[in-house]
Amino acid sequence: MTSRTLLATALLSALLPLTGCQDREAQAAAQAQAQAAAAEQAAEAAERDFEAAVAAENWPLAKAQADVLLARHPGTDAADRVRAQFDAVKAKGDAERETARTAALWSYDTRPAGGGQQVSAMLYARDAVDVDGSGAKRVRLIFRDHPEWGRSSYLVLDAGDFDCYPSCRVRVRVDDGEPRRMAANRPQTDEAIAMFIDDERALWRLLDGATTVAIEFPVKAGGTRTAVFEVAGLDRARMPGWN
Template sequence: MHPIHRALALILAAALPAACSQSTPPAPAAPSVPAAQTQGQKELGLYRQLQQEKSYELAAPIGAEIVAKYPQSQAAKEVQETLADTTAKATALTTRRRLERLWSYQSGKESGGTQNTASIYSGDSTETRVRLVLRRHSAWGQSVYLFGSGKGFECGASCSIGLRFDEQLVQRMKAYLPETGEPALFISDDKAFLKRIGGAQKISIDVVEKGKGPRTLVFEVGGFDPDKFPPLKKG
């Protein structure tokens, strides 16, 4: 081989590996999304939806789970801005519904007349509970009374009982026993009582039961719905 040709061959041989090594490098992989931005996003969407629907009782536990399970996530950061308020609203709704379920309402015919009643039991043991009854009857008028069991209440023709609305001071109200002998105790000033019950959460009533002695009856009345205890239609 001619010396010049041999030199060119050597130069090409030396340049080939270099050319291969200078080929275009592979494209870098797309950067991964930080976990803090992706964790809890599905749950967060549900939390937002339930808040918009004002379903706070369902939203609160989902929000608490996001914060507990993904504490460093963006979802947890967002939830923490509203979770305290959502939990408070959920608690209020749960309490309200529990109190509403304590009341029983009835409307219909009774003893030849039309009657509407609203009643609630005292919050003690089942065997000794006393019922507070609000009644409107087309013939008997409006009444507020306690209905117990056994021998009823000590009172005589007339007596005075102590009542406390929420945490206010005890006030005295006149009461009387029914002439028909039922184990009941009627509160004389039914209008004043009904006026106060609408804004109360709890009513405590001091009574004396025959053969049992003094006792304080406690009624959680905060769920009372006056619309379900309407005045009777005239005529």
């Protein structure tokens, strides 16, 4: 074998590892590119589902789809586009859930009474209240429209009693506003532990647009107690003639 042949053979042997290394690098680059393209394709499909939910104004679903897309495909262009809308979609979803929650706090009833139909709307206080030392118990706020007795608004206790016979004044605060004093009375009856707020129309109007209404009332055990009601979910149409 000539020296020229030996040199060519040596050069070829030296180049073979470099060629194999370059092939592996090319294959890895191609594989990474294919994976990135597949991820982008999957992200774009998820983005279409997200956009469909946004178009339908289904905010909880849109947020859920955004959560999945951002978790599974965080580095994609589709993820960047969805991320730009995420805060607004989340805020709308949260507001929708809060609206549903507060609406579910109210209960409505229609029943025969006095030759007609009695209609009422009732809401429990956000927190139970201890009015007599026997432990915290529920307080109810009720608006009632009775065929014979007319319209009324009143609080009902499960235990203890109001110190409001024959009359008293309660303090009503709407959200963070200044308290308003309103006349009230405890009827002389054992049928229910109830205290009527005399100006039911004024109280009803105070609820319009309010988030919470706090009512401070005197109790027989001494002092006053406060019941806070989350009123934002009231369906005013359920009480015809009050608005």
